[in-house]
Amino acid sequence: MNEPGSRVPAALRSREEAPSAATLGCGDGVPAEPGLGGHAPLSFALVYEQHFDFVWRSARRLGVAEASLDDVVQDVFVTVYRRLDGFEGRSSLKTWMFGIVRHTVHDLRRSARRKPTEPLVDEPADHAGPTPQDAAVHGEGTRLLHAVLRELADDLREVFVLSELEQMSAPEVASALSLNVNTVYSRLRSARKEFEAALKRLRSRDEWRSR
Amino acid sequence: MSELGELSADAKSLVELGRNSDGPSASDRQRVKSRLAAELGAAAFVVAAAATTTLPAALPAAGAGASALTAPWVALRGLWTHGLVKAAAAASAVGALYLGALTLAPSTPRSQAHPPKLAGRTSAAHEQLAVPPESSTRSASGAEQSATSTPTPTPPAAAGPAEAQALLPAPRAHAARARASAAQRSSEAAADDARVGPAPSTLGAELALLASAQRALREHQPQRALELAQQHAARFVSGSLGEERRGIEALAHCQLGEPGHATVANFLAQAPSSPLAARVRKECAPR
Numbered sequence: 001m002n003e004p005g006s007r008v009p010a011a012l013r014s015r016e017e018a019p020s021a022a023t024l025g026c027g028d029g030v031p032a033e034p035g036l037g038g039h040a041p042l043s044f045a046l047v048y049e050q051h052f053d054f055v056w057r058s059a060r061r062l063g064v065a066e067a068s069l070d071d072v073v074q075d076v077f078v079t080v081y082r083r084l085d086g087f088e089g090r091s092s093l094k095t096w097m098f099g100i101v102r103h104t105v106h107d108l109r110r111s112a113r114r115k116p117t118e119p120l121v122d123e124p125a126d127h128a129g130p131t132p133q134d135a136a137v138h139g140e141g142t143r144l145l146h147a148v149l150r151e152l153a154d155d156l157r158e159v160f161v162l163s164e165l166e167q168m169s170a171p172e173v174a175s176a177l178s179l180n181v182n183t184v185y186s187r188l189r190s191a192r193k194e195f196e197a198a199l200k201r202l203r204s205r206d207e208w209r210s211r
Numbered sequence: 212m213s214e215l216g217e218l219s220a221d222a223k224s225l226v227e228l229g230r231n232s233d234g235p236s237a238s239d240r241q242r243v244k245s246r247l248a249a250e251l252g253a254a255a256f257v258v259a260a261a262a263t264t265t266l267p268a269a270l271p272a273a274g275a276g277a278s279a280l281t282a283p284w285v286a287l288r289g290l291w292t293h294g295l296v297k298a299a300a301a302a303s304a305v306g307a308l309y310l311g312a313l314t315l316a317p318s319t320p321r322s323q324a325h326p327p328k329l330a331g332r333t334s335a336a337h338e339q340l341a342v343p344p345e346s347s348t349r350s351a352s353g354a355e356q357s358a359t360s361t362p363t364p365t366p367p368a369a370a371g372p373a374e375a376q377a378l379l380p381a382p383r384a385h386a387a388r389a390r391a392s393a394a395q396r397s398s399e400a401a402a403d404d405a406r407v408g409p410a411p412s413t414l415g416a417e418l419a420l421l422a423s424a425q426r427a428l429r430e431h432q433p434q435r436a437l438e439l440a441q442q443h444a445a446r447f448v449s450g451s452l453g454e455e456r457r458g459i460e461a462l463a464h465c466q467l468g469e470p471g472h473a474t475v476a477n478f479l480a481q482a483p484s485s486p487l488a489a490r491v492r493k494e495c496a497p498r
Binding site for chain 1: 219221222226239244255490
């Protein structure tokens with residue numbers, strides 16, 4: 001980041017100093033296997049075990065509706081299965097997989113726009129509040145978090161999810177989203193502002209409704 | 212929010228909560244894994260070394276893994292406690308045999324599983340497809356192009372999300388390939404079933420048929436889904452997944468714009484607590 005260090009969020013600054021394993025190799029707890037070029041094909045089963053949770057929560061945090069979550073996660077892993085042989089470890093496996101999640105969700109949005117009767121992606125909270133079932137299943141706090149995330153613009157939400165919720169370093173976020181680090185910081189600041197504003201807005205609305 | 216862009220205490224606590232309690236449940240993991248096993252073949256979850264395991268060692272491993280790895284009868288969406296209960300008695304034995312057979316069979320390498328994607332792989336082809344995702348998402352024509360384009364052969368050696376994006380198939384092409392792959396895998400699974408006896412064959416075939424119907428629904432082909440469901444009804448008169456089939460039929464009628472069809476009402480009356488029932492209610496609700 002070219003900006004003064006004091007403006008770099010502390011969490012990112014500390015992680016930025018030691019991105020090592022996660023950004024330079026397979027990382028993510030999946031052991032690299034020796035082979036051609038020092039990187040043999042990874043076991044899909046192992047990748048699935050190690051990254052299922054990450055893929056699941058990423059898809060959900062990017063706004064995939066509960067009813068479509070299974071389909072999206074399944075599509076992501078089908079793609080991973082087919083592409084894993086080509087993964088050469090130049091980036092973190094986790095960021096590589098997030099790219100697939102992101103692209104799958106984008107495809108879903110496009111598909112949903114073409115078929116508006118199919119609510120595959122959650123609508124903004126102004127139009128579709130969480131159902132009672134959502135609240136019961138995921139708890140009020142998680143419900144609120146997802147509602148706030150849905151209020152963010154896509155590009156800001158992606159940065160916020162990776163940085164704040166996944167606690168990735170700025171270089172990792174930049175790698176995952178094909179951005180430069182400066183843009184990551186800039187979007188993170190904007191995302192935090194939007195997050196705060198949306199949180200206040202939703203809380204105010206909930207209070208008003210409960211009167 | 213401070214000048215440095217730090218989150219407020221309220222927002223931080225919400226984020227903290229999200230970090231710690233936003234993951235999938237064990238049943239989520241199991242359900243998706245079962246679906247993937249149905250689509251990719253259970254061999255996808257078998258570690259390569261297991262393929263060389265001898266019979267006495269493989270069977271216990273398969274039995275232990277049956278619930279954790281494949282459980283193919285739960286491969287359908289939302290599945291459907293009722294179906295599980297009905298299949299439970301047969302499932303443990305069947306699953307052990309089914310997975311045991313798959314474990315013993317040499318697992319098909321991914322590269323061999325999709326030879327067309329390997330053929331004709333060139334860096335030029337990759338460059339041509341390496342379109343930034345945002346441009347395609349923001350342009351209607353780009354979206355159409357993406358939806359109809361031929362899928363890329365193979366992953367290149369690029370790194371990061373650009374790599375993933377360049378390699379990802381267009382949605383419809385992806386679905387078509389998934390169907391082709393599933394058909395191929397289904398025939399392989401049928402061959403495996405034939406080797407291990409009638410029970411897994413029946414359950415595997417039931418599953419494969421309904422999984423195909425489920426995919427047809429996802430691809431908005433309700434007529435196709437109905438045809439497959441009817442095939443299931445004809446072939447498995449007393450099958451283990453009848454409720455699931457009726458749920459698929461109900462959903463297909465909803466997609467056809469027939470929410471008042473008797474199938475829908477019958478399904479909701481007979482299986483009001485099925486996880487599929489919630490989906491039927493949602494998708495058949497007047498808009």
